[in-house]
Amino acid sequence: LYEAGSARRKLFKKTPKPQQLSKLATVLKPYSSGLALHNVLSPAMPEITVAKQRDLEFKAEIVVNATRYEAVGQNKKIAKANVSEMVLRDLCLQHLSAQGDEEQQLDEVEPNSYEALLMTNVASFAVHKLLEEWNASLLAVNWQPTISSPSADGIKIRSQLPPNPTSYVPTSLLVFMVPQVKFENDGETILGSTDQKIYKARARVDGQCFFGTGSSKKLARMAAAQDACKTLFGVEY
Incomplete structure (x- = not known):
């Protein structure tokens, strides 16, 4: 198996860069933190529970590898995304800290291994997060709020909500x-x-x-x- 994995890696290195990038593009699709975590932990993905807090926020909880993770958000979706990101971060950092010599470990990673699955989904989430930041920046630059005519009391109210x-x-x-x-x-x-x-x-x-x-x-x-x-x-x- 190791020899077969080494042969595949050597073949990939010999592949022209445009073809390498094309292969990477098919693998690194933008995934939200929730989807990336589900891909890593599936089929034994623990349930994420969400409860409303008194301070108008929502708290999401999940237990992974006997560790309880908690995160808050202004709505259920954000709370789930935040706690999923926390778990992904810990899984990634734990994997990296467990590595010895970097070059040796990279050579030992099999394409269908847990390590490959984890790092691919972490990379996909990183792409998703980067695209979100870029989109937010573009919307902030291009968006021009409009202000309605003042009311009888002289109060000006914007007629267009900001993005998100x-x-x-x-x-x-x-x-x-x-x-x-x-x-x-x-x-x-x-x-x-x-x-x-x-x-x-x-x-x-x-x-x-x-x-x-x-x-x-x-x-x-x-x-x-x-x-x-x-x-x-x-x-x-």
């Missing part, structure tokens, strides 16, 4: 869309015998009030902004 609006924190998105939005503290309450304070906040937009609560003033404002973004712009976190 849920990647913004609700308060940041609301301020971006409505630069003149006003946040106000609306008091606090005490929960039973726990002495835990629950803060209230409101966001005023063009005569409308949106309310939110949270364990801190910041989270209360975020909840109010989330309500405003959903009502005014249809953005759901």
Whole structure:
């Protein structure tokens, strides 16, 4: 098997570079972190559980090789992607740290081995992540937001959402869309015998009030902004 693997590698090295690149292009397809991890761990891919947190975020959990991984995100999809990336990172770093002499190990990797599967999918995820960054940069350069005419109260509201609006924190998105939005503290309450304070906040937009609560003033404002973004712009976190 080793001799056969060496023969294949020598044949690949002798192949003209355009053909080598063509072969690599068929292998290195952009994969999200979730898909790449599924490819590596399949068919025994553990389930990723997602639970909503009190601070308006979602927490994703997965257990791989007796290690529990946790990551948060502003929605379920982002939380799952983040925890999948954490697992991929650890699997890759553990594999690299277990290597001895780099040249010797590269010669010993078989095309259909776990090492080849892992590194190919890590590379595919790296391509996916790079393309996402490039696309975000292009959208940021080419995107020109439009501002609607001022309302009767002189409030200017943007009529076009930015690319991927849920990647913004609700308060940041609301301020971006409505630069003149006003946040106000609306008091606090005490929960039973726990002495835990629950803060209230409101966001005023063009005569409308949106309310939110949270364990801190910041989270209360975020909840109010989330309500405003959903009502005014249809953005759901």
